[in-house]
Amino acid sequence: xxxxxxxxxxxxxxxxxxxxxxxxxxxxxxxxxxxxxxxxxxxxxxxxxxxxxxxxxxxxxxxxxxxxxxxxxxxxxxxxxxxxxxxxxxxxxxxxxxxxxxxxxxxxxxxxxxxxxxxxxxxxxxxxxxxxxxxxxxxxxxxxxxxxxxxxxxxxxxxxxxxxxxxxxxxxxxxxxxxxxxxxxxxxxxxxxxxxxxxxxxxxxxxxxxxxxxxxxxxxxxxxxxxxxxxxxxxxxxxxxxxxxxxxxxxxxxxxxxxxxxxxxxxxxxxxxxxxxxxxxxxxxxxxxxxxxxxxxxxxxxxxxxxxxxxxxxxxxxxxxxxxxxxxxx
Amino acid sequence: xxxxxxxxxxxxxxxxxxxxxxxxxxxxxxxxxxxxxxxxxxxxxxxxxxxxxxxxxxxxxxxxxxxxxxxxxxxxxxxxxxxxxxxxxxxxxxxxxxxxxxxxxxxxxxxxxxxxxxxxxxxxxxxxxxxxxxxxxxxxxxxxxxxxxxxxxxxxxxxxxxxxxxxxxxxxxxxxxxxxxxxxxxxxxxxxxxxxxxxxxxxxxxxxxxxxxxxxxxxxxxxxxxxxxxxxxxxxxxxxxxxxxxxxxxxxxxxxxxxxxxxxxxxxxxxxxxxxxxxxxxxxxxxxxxxxxxxxxxxxxxxxxxxxxxxxxxxxxxxxxxxxxxxxxx
Numbered sequence: 001x002x003x004x005x006x007x008x009x010x011x012x013x014x015x016x017x018x019x020x021x022x023x024x025x026x027x028x029x030x031x032x033x034x035x036x037x038x039x040x041x042x043x044x045x046x047x048x049x050x051x052x053x054x055x056x057x058x059x060x061x062x063x064x065x066x067x068x069x070x071x072x073x074x075x076x077x078x079x080x081x082x083x084x085x086x087x088x089x090x091x092x093x094x095x096x097x098x099x100x101x102x103x104x105x106x107x108x109x110x111x112x113x114x115x116x117x118x119x120x121x122x123x124x125x126x127x128x129x130x131x132x133x134x135x136x137x138x139x140x141x142x143x144x145x146x147x148x149x150x151x152x153x154x155x156x157x158x159x160x161x162x163x164x165x166x167x168x169x170x171x172x173x174x175x176x177x178x179x180x181x182x183x184x185x186x187x188x189x190x191x192x193x194x195x196x197x198x199x200x201x202x203x204x205x206x207x208x209x210x211x212x213x214x215x216x217x218x219x220x221x222x223x224x225x226x227x228x229x230x231x232x233x234x235x236x237x238x239x240x241x242x243x244x245x246x247x248x249x250x251x252x253x254x255x256x257x258x259x260x261x262x263x264x265x266x267x268x269x270x271x272x273x274x275x276x277x278x279x280x281x282x283x284x285x286x287x288x289x290x291x292x293x294x295x296x297x298x299x300x301x302x303x304x305x306x307x308x309x310x311x312x313x314x315x316x317x318x319x320x321x322x323x324x325x326x327x328x329x330x
Numbered sequence: 331x332x333x334x335x336x337x338x339x340x341x342x343x344x345x346x347x348x349x350x351x352x353x354x355x356x357x358x359x360x361x362x363x364x365x366x367x368x369x370x371x372x373x374x375x376x377x378x379x380x381x382x383x384x385x386x387x388x389x390x391x392x393x394x395x396x397x398x399x400x401x402x403x404x405x406x407x408x409x410x411x412x413x414x415x416x417x418x419x420x421x422x423x424x425x426x427x428x429x430x431x432x433x434x435x436x437x438x439x440x441x442x443x444x445x446x447x448x449x450x451x452x453x454x455x456x457x458x459x460x461x462x463x464x465x466x467x468x469x470x471x472x473x474x475x476x477x478x479x480x481x482x483x484x485x486x487x488x489x490x491x492x493x494x495x496x497x498x499x500x501x502x503x504x505x506x507x508x509x510x511x512x513x514x515x516x517x518x519x520x521x522x523x524x525x526x527x528x529x530x531x532x533x534x535x536x537x538x539x540x541x542x543x544x545x546x547x548x549x550x551x552x553x554x555x556x557x558x559x560x561x562x563x564x565x566x567x568x569x570x571x572x573x574x575x576x577x578x579x580x581x582x583x584x585x586x587x588x589x590x591x592x593x594x595x596x597x598x599x600x601x602x603x604x605x606x607x608x609x610x611x612x613x614x615x616x617x618x619x620x621x622x623x624x625x626x627x628x629x630x631x632x633x634x635x636x637x638x639x640x641x642x643x644x645x646x647x648x649x650x651x652x653x654x655x656x657x658x659x660x
Binding site: 024025026027029030077078081084085103104105107108109110111112114115116117118119121122127128129130131132135136138139140142143146147149150151153154 | 354355356357359360407408411414415433434435437438439440441442444445446447448449451452457458459460461462465466468469470472473475476477479480481483484
């Protein structure tokens with residue numbers, strides 16, 4: 001199966017609806033700010049996940065499009081606010097909203113995307129009680145995402161983040177929105193209670209696996225594949241699982257001993273040679289292998305959860321999406 | 331009827347539920363940031379409005395408490411983000427969230443309050459289809475509030491704001507959330523379609539009236555009554571209806587002629603004497619009387635809409651709330 005083709009097929013259907021849902025509002029400047037990120041594209045992975053799960057439990061994927069678009073709008077709202085907080089100037093090859101306009105406009109545009117997400121949610125073609133459940137799930141999820149963002153920001157100024165804390169942050173910041181997508185797809189598709197729960201778990205585990213594998217690739221992949229310079233996570237001092245594992249393993253004593261090498265960690269001006277020394281240190285600590293093992297284990301556990309579904313092309317796709325995202329080294 | 335006593339009676343019931351709804355989240359710092367404004371009190375006017383309307387159309391006011399709390403959380407979320415954007419350091423006698431913590435935490439706390447509002451909405455004791463309608467109304471409303479905030483911010487740097495634009499801004503930034511409260515109260519209370527629409531209109535008109543009267547009081551009231559220095563709107567160059575009317579009436583030519591007096595408008599260091607000259611100019615232009623007339627007219631039209639309700643104590647309260655808020659000069 002051509003995984004990318006299957007994803008793109010659904011993503012195109014999502015795009016048509018998403019752009020229609022964005023035809024909203026009377027005040028032009030805000031409208032432009034609101035549309036800026038969603039219009040710039042993206043893989044629409046969350047809507048595609050919701051559609052594919054709805055199909056896998058036996059209904060038309062289209063029924064999950066409004067819900068999927070709500071997730072995509074939530075995802076975009078969090079990108080707009082993240083970019084303000086991280087002072088990132090670029091996103092998807094375009095200037096960030098707060099750069100193109102200003103910080104207040106970006107804050108408001110994020111809020112407006114948030115509001116729009118819930119407006120679109122209300123268009124889901126399910127009965128009112130299932131809508132209530134989707135509303136509960138989506139609002140709970142967004143609260144967790146906020147917790148994850150807060151943890152991520154707070155970690156930047158800490159040298160003692162534990163692996164356990166890191167795992168909680170990744171689960172909240174990234175995985176729960178995927179989990180909500182898959183769970184919602186199962187609810188909309190009329191899945192059984194077991195399927196609904198297993199789909200949540202499938203996407204939660206896969207989401208954590210994706211993120212950790214991303215951290216691994218940030219250290220071992222080619223720049224061309226990565227789309228950003230290798231070592232940028234090192235120069236930014238990003239608390240990835242690998243960094244957290246290495247620093248935790250070294251302890252205060254080990255960190256002192258390797259202070260010379262670690263100076264490049266969080267130093268934006270570090271040379272390539274200095275960055276390589278940090279990566280070598282992480283390698284020595286077994287942290288890169290540790291990251292790989294953990295990511296692959298999450299991927300394996302995610303795929304196990306798919307056994308609640310009848311055999312189908314869609315189930316296969318949900319399995320291959322995991323393999324496609326976790327495990328490749330280039 | 332003692333209007334304040336009636337409001338407080340309901341506000342206390344709201345407070346009990348609101349604090350319970352805020353018992354959420356595992357991450358302490360975010361939890362504290364989220365609770366900071368709602369815990370500091372406030373008149374809970376939006377929930378009280380929803381409760382009173384639910385009672386007036388014939389149901390228990392308590393049924394409207396979760397929906398009312400959702401509105402209160404939305405109101406608080408917008409205050410948190412507003413204070414970040416306006417760089418206001420204080421709110422309700424306490425440091426603003428972004429001062430007590432930092433800007434990123436305040437942005438995230440606002441987002442979390444937003445998410446929580448929709449979580450609380452899902453607890454409304456109505457059938458799923460009425461919940462869908464409340465969800466549509468609340469999410470549409472929050473989008474309009476965002477538009478109003480954006481307009482308000484953009485107006486600060488413009489000298490050519492029209493009365494028409496000002497009215498649109500006030501309607502969106504302030505009135506629609508009250509309108510949503512009253513409409514939702516009527517939906518939850520099982521009101522007729524006519525009652526639902528008239529209650530929306532009642533609160534929309536009253537909300538615009540409140541805000542304009544507030545602008546009037548900012549120029550004519552005693553400092554003690556106002557709780558802020560008279561003339562602060564002048565020193566901040568705030569585009570109130572009165573200022574907009576005066577500037578529009580003067581035109582570019584008149585503004586040039588009165589440039590000396592107008593220098594105090596938007597000058598934080600203006601003396602009391604300079605501020606008085608601006609107020610006198612607004613008076614000369616008939617702008618203060620204009621503001622009074624408009625506010626009273628909105629109040630009158632709001633009260634007319636109450637005729638769709640059967641006679642009751644609650645209907646009387648809804649009428650007296652308007653008189654209490656629009657018309658007093660001290």
